Amino acid sequence: MLAVEKLDLFYGDAQALDGVSLDVPEGAIVAIVGANGAGKTSLIRAIAGMLRPARGAILWKGRDIAGQPSHVVCNLGVGQVAEGRQVFPTLSVRENLLMGSLLPRAKARRAQNLERMYALFPRLKERHDQAAGTLSGGEQQMLAIARCLMGEPELVMFDEPSLGLSPAMVQQVLATVADLNKSGLTCVLVEQNVAVSLRLASQAYVLENGRVTLSGPGVELLEDDRVRQAYLGL
Template identity: 85%
Template structure:
């Protein structure tokens, strides 16, 4: 579904991505792991059209979308749940969700999708009139996921969805990702909890200093001594 080929990205003289290549098959959960500053968020933002690469291809169903504006990428079916949630704090929960359906692909089924999100996340239904900025961190993460789904994406990139959440809320949020995947959504997961993300992922890539240094089945990488020493403290 998504192929990245030899992707380079620089911030001025600093190279953030160096020849990154990866594949995301339809229906998979693909994890991208690495230390802070490894280039994970830069990769997600480049795929999403927020950053323009200096070299390489981003193939969405065979079409090169590298350098396309983010609204074009979204309307093709590539969604993003950004790090830090980034809800609209002065809008209500319902208004935030409706903002997610502004894309052309999400307008026709706006009402049905709104009901679907409230069924999927009952806490959002209970707080539909509440300002998003007054929600807890976990509730805001649920809202960010639901808002993205209002645009009917076929693939969603989750950037640190459990960051700053309580253990109980982490379980709920990552459980929602698993359930969405079981329902057919293709997922790219950038997650600080390396052990959990590798257990969930059918395939995973390790980024170090902007380069892919390891790749393979998630559970295979979980048993790799280099991964265990670098990221799991074992």
């Protein structure tokens, strides 16, 4: 469904991504792990159309979308749940969700999708008139996911979805990602909880200093001594 081929990305003279290649099969969960500053968020933003790569290709169903503006990428079916949730704090839960349905691909089914989100996330229905900024961190993360789903994406990139959440809420959020995948959503997961993300992922990539240094099935990387020492403290 998505293929990244030899992607180079720079911030001025500093190179953030160096020849990054990866594949995301339809229906899979693909994990991207690495230390802070490894290039994970840069990769997500490049795929989403927020950053323009210097070289390389980003193929969405065979079409090169590298350098396309983000609204075009979104309307093709590539969604993003950004790091830090990024809800509109002064808008209500309902208004935040409706903002997610402004894409041409989703406008016609706005009402149906809103009801679907309330069924998926009953807590959001309870708080539909409440300002998003007054929600708990976990509730805001659920809102960010639901807002993304309002755009009817076929693939969603989750950038650190458990960041800053309680352990119980971390499990709930990652269980939500797994459930969405089981319902047919293709997922790219960038997650600080390396052990859990590798267990969830059918395929995983390790980024170090902007380069892919390891790749393979998630369960295999979980047993790799280099991964265990670097990210699991084992």
